[in-house]
Amino acid sequence: MSSKKNQTRKKILQATWKMLEESNGQNTKMADIAKTAGISRQAMYLHFDSRIELMIATVKYVDEIKELNKRLELFNAAKTGVEMLNSLVEVWGNYIPEIYSIAKAMLLTKENDEATATAWMGCMSGLRSYCQQTIETIYKEKQLNHNWNIEEAVEILWTYISIHNWEQLTLECNWSNQKFIKNTQTLLHSILLT
Amino acid sequence: MSSKKNQTRKKILQATWKMLEESNGQNTKMADIAKTAGISRQAMYLHFDSRIELMIATVKYVDEIKELNKRLELFNAAKTGVEMLNSLVEVWGNYIPEIYSIAKAMLLTKENDEATATAWMGCMSGLRSYCQQTIETIYKEKQLNHNWNIEEAVEILWTYISIHNWEQLTLECNWSNQKFIKNTQTLLHSILLT
DNA sequence: GCATTCAATTGACACTGTGTCAAGTAATCA
DNA sequence: TGATTACTTGACACAGTGTCAATTGAATGC
Numbered sequence: 514m515s516s517k518k519n520q521t522r523k524k525i526l527q528a529t530w531k532m533l534e535e536s537n538g539q540n541t542k543m544a545d546i547a548k549t550a551g552i553s554r555q556a557m558y559l560h561f562d563s564r565i566e567l568m569i570a571t572v573k574y575v576d577e578i579k580e581l582n583k584r585l586e587l588f589n590a591a592k593t594g595v596e597m598l599n600s601l602v603e604v605w606g607n608y609i610p611e612i613y614s615i616a617k618a619m620l621l622t623k624e625n626d627e628a629t630a631t632a633w634m635g636c637m638s639g640l641r642s643y644c645q646q647t648i649e650t651i652y653k654e655k656q657l658n659h660n661w662n663i664e665e666a667v668e669i670l671w672t673y674i675s676i677h678n679w680e681q682l683t684l685e686c687n688w689s690n691q692k693f694i695k696n697t698q699t700l701l702h703s704i705l706l707t
Numbered sequence: 708m709s710s711k712k713n714q715t716r717k718k719i720l721q722a723t724w725k726m727l728e729e730s731n732g733q734n735t736k737m738a739d740i741a742k743t744a745g746i747s748r749q750a751m752y753l754h755f756d757s758r759i760e761l762m763i764a765t766v767k768y769v770d771e772i773k774e775l776n777k778r779l780e781l782f783n784a785a786k787t788g789v790e791m792l793n794s795l796v797e798v799w800g801n802y803i804p805e806i807y808s809i810a811k812a813m814l815l816t817k818e819n820d821e822a823t824a825t826a827w828m829g830c831m832s833g834l835r836s837y838c839q840q841t842i843e844t845i846y847k848e849k850q851l852n853h854n855w856n857i858e859e860a861v862e863i864l865w866t867y868i869s870i871h872n873w874e875q876l877t878l879e880c881n882w883s884n885q886k887f888i889k890n891t892q893t894l895l896h897s898i899l900l901t
Numbered sequence: 902g903c904a905t906t907c908a909a910t911t912g913a914c915a916c917t918g919t920g921t922c923a924a925g926t927a928a929t930c931a
Numbered sequence: 932t933g934a935t936t937a938c939t940t941g942a943c944a945c946a947g948t949g950t951c952a953a954t955t956g957a958a959t960g961c
Contacts (some may be wrong), residue, residue, distance in 0.1 A: 517929095517937065539818055542918065556938055558920070578840040581882055621818060622732055624811075669894065677871035686862040699854055700863065703897045711908065750909055752949070786956065885954090 524550045526574040526627030529567060544613045554653055566623060569632045572615055575638070592698075594651030595706065599698050600610065601647055602674060605640065606694040609679045614677050643655065647704070656706050666705055673701060675677045716754045717754055718744045720768045723761060724809065732811030737761075762816060763826045768811055770830070775802055782837065788845030789900065793892050795841055796868060800888040801832065803873045810870050838865045841900070850900050867895065 527551035532541045543564055547554040561567040584604045587660040609616070625632040648666045651657050657666060672678075674697060682688045688696070720728070722735055722744035726735045743746040755761040778798045785791040803810070817824040842860045845851045851860060866872075868891060876882045 514829070521937075523940075536784070543920090549810070552937095553939055554780045554919095555921085555940080560919095564919070617818075621815060624815060648708055652921080660890075660897075665890065668876060669890070670881070672872055672875045673867070675871070675875060677875075681869060682862060682869075688862070696854075696859065696863070700898045702868070703852070703854075704894045715908075738947080738950090746908095747910055748948095749911080749950085753908070756949095758948070 516592055516624050517649075518560070519621055521550075521552060524552070525557060525560055526571055529549070530575055533571070533614040536614075538566055538614040538621065548643070565622065565626055565658055565682065566620055568578065569583045569613075569629065572619060572632065572636065575612060575615055580609065581620075581639075584608065592646060594656055595702070596702060597650055598670075599645040602642055602698050603694050603700065605643075605674055606679070606690060606697065609676055610683075610690055613676070613680075617680075620676065641667070641671050644674075658705055659669070661705070669704060670701060673704075693705065712754070715744075715746065715750075718746070719761070719787060720756055720765055721749060723765045724769055727765070727808040727812055730808075732808045732815065735812070759816065759820050759823055759897075762809075763800060764824060766813060766830065769806060769809055769824065773802065773805055775833075778802065779837065788841060788848050788850055789896070791841040791844055792864075792895060792899070795837055796892050796895065797888050799837075800873070800884060800891065803870055804877075804884055807874075811812070814870065833867075835861070835865050838868075846861065846881055852901050853900055855899070864895060867891065867898075 525546065528546050529541070532546050532549055542644050543557055546555045546567075548559050550557075556659055557567070559564075561570060586596060588600045591600050609687075618634075619629060619633050623633045644667045648657065648663055648670060651666075657663070661669065679693060682693050682696075683690060710863075719740065722740050723735070726743055738748045740753050740761075740834055745752075749863050751761070755764060775798075782791060782794045782798055813823060813830075814828050817827045831868050838861045842851065842857055842864060845860075846857055851857070855863065873887060876887050876890075877884060
């Protein structure tokens with residue numbers, strides 16, 4: 514079988530991930546990745562049609578390894594809306610730093626590339642549906658602050674746990690990740706609950 | 708005098724601004740800007756050392772024209788902390804859409820360029836000091852929610868009125884600008900005030 | 902009125918990074 | 932043995948930035 518091809522593919526994906534981690538998501542050239550993977554620059558194109566395809570494939574690869582969905586078992590175990598909210602912020606908040614480099618690369622690329630934008634929207638819609646479930650539960654429990662309808666509350670929640678906000682508060686304001694999670698929980702309670 | 712040179716410089720700055728507006732901050736090539744300005748591509752370098760210098764100069768140019776500081780007279784007229792908070796969100800919220808294209812270009816470039824990052828930090832530190840003044844006033848009036856100390860409150864305020872959040876809520880969630888301002892005011896009250 | 906100076910033009914070129922192509926090699930399969 | 936597969940190498944096209952030298956044309960000074 515083409516298991517050798519698959520092995521090389523994996524080597525490339527791992528090298529891409531490593532390079533992104535080392536450069537915080539910037540300036541990762543095909544040539545550098547190839548060097549790290551131990552193959553020629555041109556051979557990269559035997560596995561991925563373009564740089565952008567490689568990036569998108571890397572996101573999927575990392576996502577599989579990091580298993581966000583498994584982590585969200587904690588979220589699924591939550592009984593009340595408030596519990597759901599807390600565990601969503603906790604699980605997601607602990608997830609961000611692990612995927613930050615790749616996410617950053619995607620965030621920068623999506624502005625100039627339609628395929629990346631679409632792939633990113635796919636990732637984000639997953640998160641958004643968890644926000645939706647959470648808010649709907651809170652609403653059913655009559656705990657939703659009357660300032661907001663369900664849609665608005667979802668949008669606020671989704672925005673306020675965004676990677677950009679995490680970035681600003683942790684990397685620029687030097688909050689620890691724990692502080693980010695705790696404070697975000699606290700302030701989402703203030704905003705969203707009665 | 709070199710008033711002809713200044714005229715051309717202005718033409719370039721205006722062309723840059725126009726191009727950025729039309730492309731929402733992306734994909735503005737030196738050649739395109741030169742064409743719009745009605746000069747040769749190479750002549751651009753008689754006025755600006757590099758693309759990045761041109762971008763930074765354009766930010767300053769637009770900032771002068773838009774006169775954020777004059778608008779903040781409204782902010783300075785505020786008596787109470789809550790009034791300050793409301794007018795900060797209002798003035799800034801109305802300012803963002805006018806400078807969004809350039810801000811976007813800066814946000815994308817600053818990740819790869821130190822000079823841009825520094826210039827951007829300069830812009831942001833202005834906003835941050837207004838946040839600081841606001842929170843300090845609220846604190847002195849004993850209105851600051853006990854969940855936060857002054858520094859944290861400033862960081863939360865500064866983050867939650869960020870361009871990224873404006874972008875996500877208006878451009879992605881289709882909030883009107885008025886809705887963004889009103890909702891942001893409401894939710895900052897919930898978070899920050901006793 | 903002539904010479905100088907300044908702003909801009911033109912064409913050429915170096916450099917970086919992406920993506921493509923053709924020819925060749927070395928291991929594997931059958 | 933001969934074909935296929937995965938990869939290598941060197942060359943090249945293309946876009947975009949930035950540089951340089953030679954040139955033009957208009958305004959300015961004396």
